[in-house]
Amino acid sequence: MTRARTGILHTAHGDIETPVFMPVGTQATVKGLTQRDLAEDLGVKILLANTYHLYLRPGHELIRKMGGLHRFMSWPNAILTDSGGFQVFSLSELRKIDEGGVTFQSHLDGSTHRFTPESTVDAQLAYGSDILMVLDECPEYPVSHEYAREAMQRTLRWARKAHEHFRARMETMPTRHALFPIVQGSMFADLRRECAGALLDLDTDGYAVGGLSVGEPRPLSLEMVEATEDILPRSRPRYAMGVGMPAELPEYVARGIDMMDCVLPSRNARNGCLFTSEGRVIIKNAQYKDDERPLDPRCTCYTCTHYSRAYLRHLFHAGEMLYAVLATRHNVRRYLDIMAEIRHAIRLGSFPEYLRCVRSTSAEAG
Amino acid sequence: MTRARTGILHTAHGDIETPVFMPVGTQATVKGLTQRDLAEDLGVKILLANTYHLYLRPGHELIRKMGGLHRFMSWPNAILTDSGGFQVFSLSELRKIDEGGVTFQSHLDGSTHRFTPESTVDAQLAYGSDILMVLDECPEYPVSHEYAREAMQRTLRWARKAHEHFRARMETMPTRHALFPIVQGSMFADLRRECAGALLDLDTDGYAVGGLSVGEPRPLSLEMVEATEDILPRSRPRYAMGVGMPAELPEYVARGIDMMDCVLPSRNARNGCLFTSEGRVIIKNAQYKDDERPLDPRCTCYTCTHYSRAYLRHLFHAGEMLYAVLATRHNVRRYLDIMAEIRHAIRLGSFPEYLRCVRSTSAEAG
Numbered sequence: 175m176t177r178a179r180t181g182i183l184h185t186a187h188g189d190i191e192t193p194v195f196m197p198v199g200t201q202a203t204v205k206g207l208t209q210r211d212l213a214e215d216l217g218v219k220i221l222l223a224n225t226y227h228l229y230l231r232p233g234h235e236l237i238r239k240m241g242g243l244h245r246f247m248s249w250p251n252a253i254l255t256d257s258g259g260f261q262v263f264s265l266s267e268l269r270k271i272d273e274g275g276v277t278f279q280s281h282l283d284g285s286t287h288r289f290t291p292e293s294t295v296d297a298q299l300a301y302g303s304d305i306l307m308v309l310d311e312c313p314e315y316p317v318s319h320e321y322a323r324e325a326m327q328r329t330l331r332w333a334r335k336a337h338e339h340f341r342a343r344m345e346t347m348p349t350r351h352a353l354f355p356i357v358q359g360s361m362f363a364d365l366r367r368e369c370a371g372a373l374l375d376l377d378t379d380g381y382a383v384g385g386l387s388v389g390e391p392r393p394l395s396l397e398m399v400e401a402t403e404d405i406l407p408r409s410r411p412r413y414a415m416g417v418g419m420p421a422e423l424p425e426y427v428a429r430g431i432d433m434m435d436c437v438l439p440s441r442n443a444r445n446g447c448l449f450t451s452e453g454r455v456i457i458k459n460a461q462y463k464d465d466e467r468p469l470d471p472r473c474t475c476y477t478c479t480h481y482s483r484a485y486l487r488h489l490f491h492a493g494e495m496l497y498a499v500l501a502t503r504h505n506v507r508r509y510l511d512i513m514a515e516i517r518h519a520i521r522l523g524s525f526p527e528y529l530r531c532v533r534s535t536s537a538e539a540g
Numbered sequence: 541m542t543r544a545r546t547g548i549l550h551t552a553h554g555d556i557e558t559p560v561f562m563p564v565g566t567q568a569t570v571k572g573l574t575q576r577d578l579a580e581d582l583g584v585k586i587l588l589a590n591t592y593h594l595y596l597r598p599g600h601e602l603i604r605k606m607g608g609l610h611r612f613m614s615w616p617n618a619i620l621t622d623s624g625g626f627q628v629f630s631l632s633e634l635r636k637i638d639e640g641g642v643t644f645q646s647h648l649d650g651s652t653h654r655f656t657p658e659s660t661v662d663a664q665l666a667y668g669s670d671i672l673m674v675l676d677e678c679p680e681y682p683v684s685h686e687y688a689r690e691a692m693q694r695t696l697r698w699a700r701k702a703h704e705h706f707r708a709r710m711e712t713m714p715t716r717h718a719l720f721p722i723v724q725g726s727m728f729a730d731l732r733r734e735c736a737g738a739l740l741d742l743d744t745d746g747y748a749v750g751g752l753s754v755g756e757p758r759p760l761s762l763e764m765v766e767a768t769e770d771i772l773p774r775s776r777p778r779y780a781m782g783v784g785m786p787a788e789l790p791e792y793v794a795r796g797i798d799m800m801d802c803v804l805p806s807r808n809a810r811n812g813c814l815f816t817s818e819g820r821v822i823i824k825n826a827q828y829k830d831d832e833r834p835l836d837p838r839c840t841c842y843t844c845t846h847y848s849r850a851y852l853r854h855l856f857h858a859g860e861m862l863y864a865v866l867a868t869r870h871n872v873r874r875y876l877d878i879m880a881e882i883r884h885a886i887r888l889g890s891f892p893e894y895l896r897c898v899r900s901t902s903a904e905a906g
Contacts, residue, residue: 203855203862210842232829232854239830240850248846463598464605476576480614484606488598489569495861496569 177403177430178525180517183220183380183411185252185304186350187244190219192411192432193520195423195513196254197506198440200224201231202247205440206495206502209248215476216507220252220304222435225297226261230280230287234300242302254435255298256415257307257356258289260384263314271311273328291336295353299343303351307382308336310356315389322360326369329358337376352379354413360385361394363401370402380411383431387416396425403430420449421536423512424529427520439509443501446490449508453535455483457501462487475507476500543769543796544891546883549586549746549777551618551670552716553610556585558777558798559886561789561879562620563872564806566590567597568613571806572861572868575614581842582873586618586670588801591663592627596646596653600666608668620801621664622781623673623722624655626750629680637677639694657702661719665709669717673748674702676722681754688726692735695724703742718745720779726751727760729767736768746777749797753782762791769796786815787902789878790895793886805875809867812856815874819901821849823867828853841873842866 183190197204197212199221204212212218223243228234240246243253259276262269266278275290291309298306309332311325333355340353355373359365366383373381383402386395399414406412413433414426426434439449448455450470455462457469465483473479477486477500489497519528549556563570563578565587570578578584589609594600606612609619625642628635632644641656657675664672675698677691699721706719721739725731732749739747749768752761765780772778779799780792792800805815814821816836821828823835831849843852843866855863885894 201854201858201860202851203858203860206861206865208842208862208865209846231858232850236830236850240832240848246848246851246854248851464602466606476574480575482606482612484598484602485568485612485614488567488612492567492569492597494567494569495572495864496574498861499572499574499865 176428176526176529178424178427178516178520178529179408179430179432180520181411181432183252183432185220185352187250187252187304188219190252191517193423193427193513193516194220194433195509196220196222196433196435197509198222198224198435198437199247200437201227202243204502204506205444206498207506209250211503212506213250216503216510218251218506218510220254221249222254222256223301223303224261225255225258225294225301225307226265228255228301229258229289229297230282234297238300242300244302252304253301254305254413254433255301255303255307257309258294258297259310259356260312260416262289263312271328273331275309275332276311291332292339295336295340295343299347299351302349305380306340306351306353308333308353308355310358310384312358312385312388313360315361317360319362319365322362322365326359326365329356330369330372333373333376337378354378354380354382356382356384356415357402357406358385359398361390361398363398366398366401367405370405374405374407378410380413380433381406382413382415384415386414387418392418392422396422396429399426399429399431406430420508420512421532423509424516424525424532427516428525428529436509439505440502443505444498446501448486448501449505451508457483457487457490459487469504470508473504473507473511475504477504477507542794542892542895544790544793544882544886544895545774545796545798546886547777547798549618549798551586551718553616553618553670554585556618557883559789559793559879559882560586560799561875562586562588562799562801563875564588564590564801564803565613566803567593568609570868570872571810572864573872575616577869578872579616582869582876584617584872584876586620587615588620588622589667589669590627591621591624591660591667591673592631594621594667595624595663596648600663604666608666610668618670619667620671620779620799621667621669621673623675624660624663625673625676625722626678626782628655629678637694639697641675641698642677657698658705661702661706661709665713665717668715671746672706672717672719674699674719674721676724676750678724678751678754679726681727681756683726685728685731688728688731692725692731695722696735696738699739699742703744720744720746720748722748722750722781723768723772724751725764727756727764729764732764732767733771736771740771740773744776746779746799747772748779748781750781752780753784758784758788762788762795765792765795765797772796786874786878787898789875790882790891790898793882794891794895802875805871806868809871810864812867814852814867815871817874823849823853823856825853835870836874839870839873839877841870843870843873
C-alpha cells in the first residue's frame with residue numbers, strides 16, 4: 175500500500191495538479207530555457223527560485239521595484255522560493271548562527287549579510303512568491319544527534335517567528351501567499367517526528383521536508399520522509415526539497431509527497447547525462463557518433479522530435495550553447511512526463527504496479 | 541544614385557528575397573538559437589555554415605552519412621557554406637600554400653589537413669549546401685601589391701579548377717547546388733577588377749566579394765566592393781562576405797550587394813552589445829539596472845515583447861545562458877528587420893532617402 179495521492183495546489187498564479195515537479199530557476203531563470211519554452215512548450219505550472227541568490231543579485235529591493243519576480247522574469251505561473259537556509263549553509267564560506275538568525279558572507283564578493291526568519295519572509299514577499307519557505311538551519315551530513323536536535327529546535331523557533339511575522343504581513347497584503355515551514359532533524363527519525371509534531375501547531379498551508387540531498391545514502395532520504403508521513407496533516411501539500419533522480423520520484427510520491435524540486439534534470443543535461451524512457455544516455459560517448467535516432471524515441475519534446483543523438487553529441491563536443499538548450503529541454507520534459515505518468519497511474523488505481531515496474535527497471539539498470 | 545536592387549535567390553530549399561542577411565551557424569548552429577527560433581520565429585530563409593569547422597568536427601563524411609547538413613541539423617531552409625579559405629588563414633597557426641591547395645594544422649588538435657579547390661567542393665557537396673564557395677586565398681591586411689596579385693591569381697586558378705570539378709560532379713548529382721567564386725585582390729582596386737573580369741568567364745550562378753573585414757578601415761571595404769560593381773554581371777546575385785555593422789548594411793546594398801553574412805549580431809549580443817532602432821545598448825551599464833523598458837520599444841521580437849532591460853542586465857551579470865539566448869534573438873532580428881526595411885525602401889523607390897537617414901543617424905551616433 176502506498177500513500178500516493180493526487181490533488182490541486184491553489185495559488186494566485188493558477189491551480190497546479192499534484193504530485194508536481196518544479197524546475198529550478200536559481201537566478202530567476204531555468205538555465206538554457208526561455209519562459210515561453212517552460213510555460214507553453216513544457217507546460218510548467220510552478221518553478222522554484224532561490225531566495226539566497228536573488229537576495230544577493232539583483233537584490234530583493236530591485237525585484238520589488240520591478241513589480242516582483244513574476245513580472246521581472248516575465249513568468250506567468252506560480253513561483254516557490256526557498257528559504258535561503260540551504261544556500262547559506264552550502265555556498266557561503268563564513269557563516270555564524272545565533273538565536274536570531276545567520277550572518278554570512280556572500281559567495282560572490284565576500285560582503286557580509288544577515289538572514290533572520292523575519293527578513294527572509296520579507297525578501298520572499300518582495301519577490302511576490304506564491305509559496306514562501308521559512309528560514310531553516312540545514313546541517314551538513316553527518317552530524318551528532320545532539321547537534322541535530324539543537325539545530326532542529328532552533329529551526330522550530332525560527333519557524334514560529336517567521337510564521338508570526340508572515341501572518342502580520344498578510345493582514346495588509348492584497349495578494350495571496352503561502353508560507354511552508356520545514357521539517358528538519360538530520361537523519362534521526364525521532365527528531366524529525368518531534369519537529370513535524372511541533373510544526374502542526376502553526377497550521378500552515380503546507381509543509382516541507384528539508385535537510386535531504388546533503389550527502390546521505392539515498393535510502394536514508396526516503397526513510398526520513400517516511401518518518402513523518404503519519405504526522406504531517408494529509409489535508410496539506412507536502413514538499414520534499416531537492417529530490418531526486420528519475421526513479422526516485424515515484425518513491426517520494428509513494429511516501430505521501432506532493433511537490434519536489436531538483437537541479438538534476440538541468441544540471442545533468444548540461445553535463446551530458448540525459449534521462450530517457452529507456453535509461454540514461456551519456457551523450458559524449460562514441461556510440462552516438464552516427465546515431466540518427468532521437469534521444470528518446472518515445473518522447474515528444476522539441477529536442478526528440480527534431481534532432482538526432484549524433485547532432486546532440488556534435489553540439490556537446492563542440493561546446494555549443496544549443497546543446498545545453500536542447501538537452502535541458504528534454505531532461506525537464508522527462509521529469510514532467512514522469513510526474514504525469516504518476517498522476518495518471520494514481521487516478522487509474524494502478525500506481526502500485528507502476529511503482530513495481532519502475533523499481534524492477536531501475537534495479538536492472540543498476 | 542544607388543545600385544540597390546531587390547531580387548529572388550532560387551535554391552533547392554526555397555526562394556529567398558534579396559537583399560538578404562544570413563546569420564552565421566559556424567558549427568551547424570547559430571549560437572544560442574534553436575532551428576525553430578530561426579526558421580519560425582525569426583523567419584530566417586538562409587544561414588551560413590563554416591566548411592572549415594564542420595570539416596574538422598564532426599567531419600564532412602559523418603555529415604554525408606547523416607543525410608547532409610540540412611537533415612543533420614534539422615534545418616528546413618537554405619544553407620550557404622563558405623570555402624574554408626578565410627578560416628584556414630585566420631585560425632590555423634601553421635599553413636602552407638602551394639599551387640594545388642593549402643596544407644594546415646587544425647586549431648583543435650594540431651592534426652594536419654589539406655584543402656584543395658576540388659576537395660572543398662566535395663566537402664560542401666557532402667554537406668549538401670545550397671550555395672558553395674570556391675576555395676580562395678584570403679591575404680591578411682595589409683599586404684604588398686605584388687603579394688596580393690600573386691594570391692589573387694592563385695585564387696583565380698583555384699576558382700577555375702573548383703568550377704570544373706563542380707560541373708563534373710553536377711552531372712551525376714540529382715540535387716541542385718550553386719557554386720560562387722570569390723573576388724579577391726586585397727585592397728587594390730585594379731587587382732579586384734582584374735579578378736572580377738577574369739571570373740566572368742566561369743559564368744557562375746553568383747559572385748562573392750571576399751577578403752573584407754580583415755582589419756582594413758571600413759571605408760576601404762566599401763570602396764573595394766564598389767571597385768567591381770560595374771564588372772560583375774547584374775543578372776547574378778552578389779555576396780559580400782563577413783559584413784557588416786548595422787549602419788553598413790544599406791551601404792553595401794547601395795553598392796549592388798544582394799547577400800551578406802556577419803557574426804556581429806550574435807557575437808556582440810553575447811558580449812553585451814545590443815543593436816536597437818535607437819542605437820547601441822551596452823547592457824551591463826548601471827543605467828539599465830532598474831530600466832523596465834523593453835530593449836527596443838519598436839522591436840516585436842520575443843525578447844523585446846517579454847523582457848525588460850533590467851532583467852537582461854541581471855542575466856548578463858549573473859552569467860546566465862538565457863542572456864545570450866535572448867540577446868542573440870534580438871540582435872539577429874534587428875539585422876533581419878534592417879534588411880526588410882531596405883527591401884521595402886527599394887520597392888517604394890525611397891531607398892536613397894532611407895540611406896541618407898541611416899547616414900545622418902549613424903553620423904550623430906558617432
